[in-house]
Amino acid sequence: MNFVKTNQHFLKLALFAMMAFLLSTFSSKVLASSNNLEAEQNTILLAESPRNNQRICSQRGANWSEVNYFESKNYFANICRLPNGKLMLVAGRKSNPNQVLQLPVEFNQGYLAIDGNKTFMVSDGSMSMAINGLVVQEEQIIYQGK
Known part of the structure; x- marks a missing residue:
């Protein structure tokens, strides 16, 4: 028991x-x-x-204005309008926002900037870089501000 x-x-x-x-x-x-x-x-x-530190159109020159701002996981891109009306891409790595790429852009269902054999494309959905026409880097947009 x-x-x-x-x-x-x-x-x-x-x-x-x-x-x-x-x-x-x-x-x-x-x-x-x-x-x-x-x-x-x-x-x-x-x-x-730090987003305000990356939204830098007005810091680039007198009468520069922000048209659009994009962020992906690792990059930021400003689309700035110059006083003459032309558009400029100012973009860089979030980890090093002081080192930026500045190129004139064209707008056609996204922003396109060309630097030699490199092409940079920013749209509502993604940021990408192509070398000689071959996409070597692409990231989804996680934030967009106008």
Whole structure:
């Protein structure tokens, strides 16, 4: 008789331990996902703060104005209107916003800038760079501001 009661107690203890383990695992997953959400929100806020440093049309010259602004994961691109009405692409890496490429652009269902054998295309959906007509880099637009 003692053997049966001991087994019942052992079974209850094992069941309790298993429930505690499952609950703690579930709780830690919930905490981890909420921490990731907070980290993502903080990341978004941190990513937005230097955006003003990358929107630089007015810093390029007197009477330059911003026509459009694009961001992908790693790059930013300003489309600026010069006083003479022509458009200029001012773009660079987010990791080094002080080193930029500045090229005249044409607009035809996107902005196209050519620098020798390199072609830069910015549209509502993506940014891309082609060398000798072959796309070597393309990233989706994650932010666009006018």
